[in-house]
Amino acid sequence: MSLQVSDLSFSYGTKTALDGVSFSVGHGQFAALLGPNGAGKSTLFSLLTRLFVTQPGAISIAGHDLKAAPLAAMADLGVVFQQTTLDLDLTVRQNLSYFAALHGLSGRAADTRIDAALARLDMAERAGEKARGLNGGHRRRTEIARALLHDPKVLLLDEPTVGLDAPTRAALTRHIHDLCSDTGVTVLWATHLTDEVLDSDQVVLLHRGQVLADGRCGALRGSASLPEYFAKMTGAPA
Amino acid sequence: MRHALIAMRAIVLREALRFVHQRERFIAALVRPLVWLLVFAAGFRAALGLSISPPYQTYITYETYIVPGLCGMILLFNGMQSSLSLVYDREMGSMRLLLTAPLSRTWLLFSKLLGSTIISILQVYAFLLVAWLFDITLPPLGYLAVLPALALGGLMLGALGLALSSFIKQLENFAGVMNFVIFPMFFLSSALYPLWKMAESSEILHDICAANPFTHAVELIRFALYVEWNGMAFVWTALATAAFMALAVWGYDPARGMMTRKG
Numbered sequence: 001m002s003l004q005v006s007d008l009s010f011s012y013g014t015k016t017a018l019d020g021v022s023f024s025v026g027h028g029q030f031a032a033l034l035g036p037n038g039a040g041k042s043t044l045f046s047l048l049t050r051l052f053v054t055q056p057g058a059i060s061i062a063g064h065d066l067k068a069a070p071l072a073a074m075a076d077l078g079v080v081f082q083q084t085t086l087d088l089d090l091t092v093r094q095n096l097s098y099f100a101a102l103h104g105l106s107g108r109a110a111d112t113r114i115d116a117a118l119a120r121l122d123m124a125e126r127a128g129e130k131a132r133g134l135n136g137g138h139r140r141r142t143e144i145a146r147a148l149l150h151d152p153k154v155l156l157l158d159e160p161t162v163g164l165d166a167p168t169r170a171a172l173t174r175h176i177h178d179l180c181s182d183t184g185v186t187v188l189w190a191t192h193l194t195d196e197v198l199d200s201d202q203v204v205l206l207h208r209g210q211v212l213a214d215g216r217c218g219a220l221r222g223s224a225s226l227p228e229y230f231a232k233m234t235g236a237p238a
Numbered sequence: 239m240r241h242a243l244i245a246m247r248a249i250v251l252r253e254a255l256r257f258v259h260q261r262e263r264f265i266a267a268l269v270r271p272l273v274w275l276l277v278f279a280a281g282f283r284a285a286l287g288l289s290i291s292p293p294y295q296t297y298i299t300y301e302t303y304i305v306p307g308l309c310g311m312i313l314l315f316n317g318m319q320s321s322l323s324l325v326y327d328r329e330m331g332s333m334r335l336l337l338t339a340p341l342s343r344t345w346l347l348f349s350k351l352l353g354s355t356i357i358s359i360l361q362v363y364a365f366l367l368v369a370w371l372f373d374i375t376l377p378p379l380g381y382l383a384v385l386p387a388l389a390l391g392g393l394m395l396g397a398l399g400l401a402l403s404s405f406i407k408q409l410e411n412f413a414g415v416m417n418f419v420i421f422p423m424f425f426l427s428s429a430l431y432p433l434w435k436m437a438e439s440s441e442i443l444h445d446i447c448a449a450n451p452f453t454h455a456v457e458l459i460r461f462a463l464y465v466e467w468n469g470m471a472f473v474w475t476a477l478a479t480a481a482f483m484a485l486a487v488w489g490y491d492p493a494r495g496m497m498t499r500k501g
Binding site for chain 1: 240241242244245247248249251252255256259331332334335336337338339340341342492
């Protein structure tokens with residue numbers, strides 16, 4: 001399994017955010033972490049990205065336990081955060097080089113990868129532009145290109161389509177699905193928007209800190225549509 | 239090891255690039271001590287008599303006396319300002335991004351600290367250059383000898399800012415810390431008046447000033463500017479640097495969840 005979460009719990013003081021969360025995502029699988037706002041998705045992402053580690057449970061990324069071997073685990077992890085994390089005063093290329101260096105890549109090796117990553121996301125001609133001048137969709141693409149620079153085995157995206165218009169959202173969703181099947185990267189995509197999920201995707205349905213359902217989207221929803229299924233399970237409109 | 243150095247270089251470079259993009263910050267950092275030097279000191283010179291005390295060998299003007307303190311002021315403001323940018327960074331997510339790098343947190347934080355310290359030092363030299371143009375000169379070797387003292391002082395104050403930033407969740411709180419940290423640290427030190435002068439008015443104030451690590455950073459700089467060594471100031475500054483750095487590493491320790499936010 002590329003990504004394994006076992007019996008993870010977390011609370012802020014007395015408020016429980018995650019309660020015994022377990023699921024796993026196989027190699028090259030696109031998994032949608034679906035849940036209404038406040039389900040615990042962001043907390044789970046904070047734990048997956050090692051912003052904080054405490055309390056019971058275990059996380060394994062590409063076979064590395066996050067507590068026992070944090071650096072090996074982080075080296076195999078690519079992350080796109082919900083808020084933008086680009087340096088707006090720097091160019092697209094400078095942003096990517098900075099990140100490449102954080103992963104130990106420099107010089108020609110870094111340049112080659114940056115070119116490849118930008119080309120894959122159709123951003124090559126924007127390499128010299130300042131991030132401030134990019135629109136929301138292009139900023140996101142830059143961040144995805146950046147997250148893929150070090151060839152991570154697992155890619156986490158925390159509601160990456162927030163604030164994007166419908167066509168951009170659809171293009172981005174399609175792109176990540178393609179990436180999954182082309183490169184074999186494992187994707188965990190957090191969202192509360194059901195139209196970003198395909199029937200062949202794995203769905204982990206998170207609600208009030210617990211996993212309500214985990215399986216193939218098509219099998220889970222049966223004859224109902226995904227929004228209907230989502231509403232039935234969580235009581236929240238999709 | 240190579241990886242760690244590549245990352246350090248990139249972090250330092252990023253700090254430098256950010257600084258270049260914020261020209262107002264540089265001007266503000268330069269104007270502040272110059273106002274003190276050229277306005278405040280000119281007014282004070284008549285009111286304050288300074289006798290000869292080490293490292294000075296002759297009578298000095300008040301302007302000359304406060305130069306080391308103003309160097310310290312630049313380091314102090316910069317250390318706090320870069321942690322202000324850390325709080326801002328963290329809100330913008332780039333601190334989170336930095337912390338996902340597969341390197342130890344201590345190393346990442348130290349690299350960040352090094353970047354901001356180098357920028358502080360450049361500003362101090364810009365200030366010394368302007369002071370020189372106004373005829374406030376130092377022994378030529380002093381300009382070189384002060385470099386390690388500035389580096390240590392800069393690291394100490396940067397580490398303090400870093401430690402504070404890990405405990406501050408919002409920018410608004412930071413303004414309070416500026417008032418409760420920067421001003422007391424600066425005024426309760428030997429930056430503006432010598433400690434013996436302070437003792438004449440109040441023993442307690444003198445004792446507080448003597449315990450203030452900023453005093454020792456300033457004294458270290460003062461002696462270094464005259465190519466002299468002040469062992470006690472060095473030990474105090476070095477110890478305070480280590481303590482603040484440890485506090486920062488502790489503050490950013492993921493196991494403590496100090497960075498915990500509502501998800």
